[in-house]
Amino acid sequence: MEEIAYIVHPIVVTLAGAVLGALYFAFLRWQTQIGNLRASLIVGAIAGALGATMLTAPLGYCMFQGDQSSEDVIVGWIMVLLGLLLTLNIGSTVLWRYFRGQRLLPRGDTTPGAFRGRFGLVYAMAVLSPTILVLIYFVYLPMFDTLRFSTFLARFGAPRTRFICVSNFSRMLSDLDYHSNLFLSFALSFGIIIIAMSLALLIASMLNQPIRGANIYRTLLIWPYAISPIVAGSIFGLLLGTESGIVNRVFGLLFGVKVPWLVTVPAAQISVVLASVWNVIGFNILFYTAGLQTIPKDLLESASIDGASAWQRFARITFPLLSPFTFFLIVTNTIYAFFDTFGLIFVLTRGGPTESTFTAMYRVYVTGILASDIGKSTAQSLILFLIVVGITIFQFRVGQRRVQYGNY
Amino acid sequence: MTESASSRFVFDPSSNRAQSWWRRLIPQRWYAHLILIISVVIITFPMFYALLISTQSNPEVYNHKFTPGSMFFENLRTVMVQRNMGRFMLNSFVIAMSIAVGKTVMSVLAGLGLVYFRYPGKWIVFGFVLITLIMPGDVLLIALYRRVVSFDAWPHPYVALTLPLLASATGVFIFRQHFMTMPPDLSEAAQLDGASPMQFLFRVLIPLSWNTIGALMVIMFLFGWNQFLWPLILLRDQNLQVVQWGMQSLTQNVEVGDNFGPMMMGVIITSLPPMIIFLILQRQFMKGFALTRDK
Numbered sequence: 102m103e104e105i106a107y108i109v110h111p112i113v114v115t116l117a118g119a120v121l122g123a124l125y126f127a128f129l130r131w132q133t134q135i136g137n138l139r140a141s142l143i144v145g146a147i148a149g150a151l152g153a154t155m156l157t158a159p160l161g162y163c164m165f166q167g168d169q170s171s172e173d174v175i176v177g178w179i180m181v182l183l184g185l186l187l188t189l190n191i192g193s194t195v196l197w198r199y200f201r202g203q204r205l206l207p208r209g210d211t212t213p214g215a216f217r218g219r220f221g222l223v224y225a226m227a228v229l230s231p232t233i234l235v236l237i238y239f240v241y242l243p244m245f246d247t248l249r250f251s252t253f254l255a256r257f258g259a260p261r262t263r264f265i266c267v268s269n270f271s272r273m274l275s276d277l278d279y280h281s282n283l284f285l286s287f288a289l290s291f292g293i294i295i296i297a298m299s300l301a302l303l304i305a306s307m308l309n310q311p312i313r314g315a316n317i318y319r320t321l322l323i324w325p326y327a328i329s330p331i332v333a334g335s336i337f338g339l340l341l342g343t344e345s346g347i348v349n350r351v352f353g354l355l356f357g358v359k360v361p362w363l364v365t366v367p368a369a370q371i372s373v374v375l376a377s378v379w380n381v382i383g384f385n386i387l388f389y390t391a392g393l394q395t396i397p398k399d400l401l402e403s404a405s406i407d408g409a410s411a412w413q414r415f416a417r418i419t420f421p422l423l424s425p426f427t428f429f430l431i432v433t434n435t436i437y438a439f440f441d442t443f444g445l446i447f448v449l450t451r452g453g454p455t456e457s458t459f460t461a462m463y464r465v466y467v468t469g470i471l472a473s474d475i476g477k478s479t480a481q482s483l484i485l486f487l488i489v490v491g492i493t494i495f496q497f498r499v500g501q502r503r504v505q506y507g508n509y
Numbered sequence: 510m511t512e513s514a515s516s517r518f519v520f521d522p523s524s525n526r527a528q529s530w531w532r533r534l535i536p537q538r539w540y541a542h543l544i545l546i547i548s549v550v551i552i553t554f555p556m557f558y559a560l561l562i563s564t565q566s567n568p569e570v571y572n573h574k575f576t577p578g579s580m581f582f583e584n585l586r587t588v589m590v591q592r593n594m595g596r597f598m599l600n601s602f603v604i605a606m607s608i609a610v611g612k613t614v615m616s617v618l619a620g621l622g623l624v625y626f627r628y629p630g631k632w633i634v635f636g637f638v639l640i641t642l643i644m645p646g647d648v649l650l651i652a653l654y655r656r657v658v659s660f661d662a663w664p665h666p667y668v669a670l671t672l673p674l675l676a677s678a679t680g681v682f683i684f685r686q687h688f689m690t691m692p693p694d695l696s697e698a699a700q701l702d703g704a705s706p707m708q709f710l711f712r713v714l715i716p717l718s719w720n721t722i723g724a725l726m727v728i729m730f731l732f733g734w735n736q737f738l739w740p741l742i743l744l745r746d747q748n749l750q751v752v753q754w755g756m757q758s759l760t761q762n763v764e765v766g767d768n769f770g771p772m773m774m775g776v777i778i779t780s781l782p783p784m785i786i787f788l789i790l791q792r793q794f795m796k797g798f799a800l801t802r803d804k
Contacts, residue, residue: 214625215626216626216696216706216709221628222628224626225622226622228622232677233634236638239656239673240644240649242656246656247651247652300548303544304544307540307545310538310541312537312542318545321552322548322549324787327780328783329737329753329756329780329783330737331737331753331756332753332756332779335757335759335773335775336558336776339559340555344571345570345571347558347573383552444735448756466738469651479652482650486644490643493642
């Protein structure tokens with residue numbers, strides 16, 4: 102059999118992972134001063150080797166073979182890095198729990214008041230099976246399909262598929278259109294988070310004051326939560342129309358100009374942000390109102406007696422204690438900006454002018470459904486999946502730490 | 510929230526000071542009222558404007574008249590009959606109710622299975638459900654679509670549409686948390702009385718969970734009613750399409766002479782059912798999430 106030529110040999114990849122893992126665990130050992138150095142080096146090397154190979158080995162290290170482009174090799178290293186992030190985090194968590202003498206696994210059976218009897222497992226599986234079966238068939242298997250198809254050249258309507266290694270990903274590296282789609286998604290979530298969350302916090306703080314009619318105000322302010330993105334897009338299409346729109350009527354009277362909101366480049370993107378902010382602000386007000394009610398009133402009162410100004414009370418007490426809600430809203434607003442804005446953009450600008458309001462999700466729809474390219478669109482879906490995983494980890498890591506600081 | 514409940518929280522160092530007559534005319538915390546009123550005006554304006562436009566004809570729209578037009582019934586007829594929105598609303602109602610009921614029933618059952626039985630590896634089952642939170646349907650859209658269309662024995666397209674959406678990690682999580690806060694004496698007493706788990710579920714747990722069920726039903730109904738992308742790609746027959754699809758079809762030909770009136774009439778009727786449900790179940794919704802001060 103002919104020897105396969107590698108640009109980077111699999112053994113090199115595995116060893117690099119092992120060395121990185123061992124170094125990282127040695128660093129953790131030095132930082133925490135807990136545990137056995139030799140054990141951490143060994144476990145670190147194993148976790149590193151696993152991490153480096155877990156994503157590359159299932160593809161047969163094809164991205165490191167001689168006939169691949171340099172972009173493929175870069176994608177390969179990114180996959181090594183992602184695998185390392187996963188295994189080193191899990192490995193260090195488990196190992197240091199062991200070093201500290203904590204339980205490695207959660208207790209399975211903590212419920213007082215569980216039903217006694219021999220058929221507990223059978224009964225539990227019977228009531229859990231609808232959820233588990235639907236999850237396996239319609240979530241886990243499609244997730245597996247997404248992973249698999251992202252390495253294929255495959256089209257709807259064409260029975261033949263071909264394995265093309267990581268080409269679907271490496272082509273993204275030079276696909277400037279896709280970069281601008283991703284950039285728009287991030288910019289949109291940034292705009293929504295900044296504007297919709299700060300306004301919602303201001304409004305919720307006012308709702309939290311002991312004033313008459315707070316319930317009426319609250320109902321009138323959170324109802325856009327019930328409005329679909331399609332409807333939000335339709336209304337803003339009316340408000341922002343160049344000739345028909347009431348906004349341009351007001352602009353015309355005040356400044357004598359008419360802004361072509363939906364058909365010129367920065368204005369169309371601003372329009373999408375405005376409509377999205379209007380669509381999500383009710384949700385944000387809802388959760389900030391809930392959050393403000395969890396803040397103990399006596400804490401604010403004693404701070405007030407000690408002479409803290411309203412701003413100091415907000416900055417030092419209210420805002421830090423709200424951080425779990427803030428992180429939750431950052432995550433949900435990012436998810437909204439990445440996925441739910443699809444319908445809004447579909448009616449407001451149709452992705453135009455010149456694809457300037459294509460979000461990453463809109464690109465998945467165009468590539469996968471309109472252009473029938475399964476491989477490319479599942480690869481784009483996986484990028485979105487990585488972003489969702491990223492912000493979820495962000496919420497858990499940063500969120501929990503801040504909450505602990507906030508626990509006075 | 511009642512005034513007496515909230516007044517316990519009032520802390521105003523200046524309240525003992527003698528106030529001049531004009532201070533008493535301005536409500537306390539006028540700035541809060543001012544900000545809230547401005548916010549209410551800005552947030553509700555688009556919907557009120559849509560309501561206004563839904564009664565107008567195109568020339569009235571372009572002249573920016575702020576009085577109701579005469580086209581209300583004309584626009585309503587155009588949208589409901591000519592553009593088939595009545596049918597789409599019925600379709601969406603069936604889909605949204607199936608999703609809401611299905612998700613709630615399955616989540617309640619799963620919550621029961623995760624709290625009230627003893628078996629090894631319970632946390633694995635919970636983790637298996639919970640980790641699907643990081644796999645939103647939009648990420649799986651293409652693969653799910655391929656999987657669903659490759660099976661051609663669906664009894665009805667709506668089964669293919671709703672079944673993949675019926676499992677809910679959020680719902681399972683909410684009911685698990687809710688059941689775990691219930692006093693264990695409840696199930697102990699039920700067991701002493703010889704109740705089966707299902708009797709316990711129907712006689713004890715569900716009557717104690719109406720707020721949570723109501724809250725989840727609102728969320729899930731809205732989720733079902735607002736479905737757009739999944740039906741857009743899955744349903745071939747236009748008569749089976751959903752209300753959001755009908756709504757976007759109303760916006761398609763506005764530039765070439767179609768009227769804004771019917772478009773905004775579409776906005777109003779598309780938004781009415783979720784808003785009515787939201788208003789009716791608002792108390793359950795707020796209580797389910799412990800949003801009111803008098804818990």
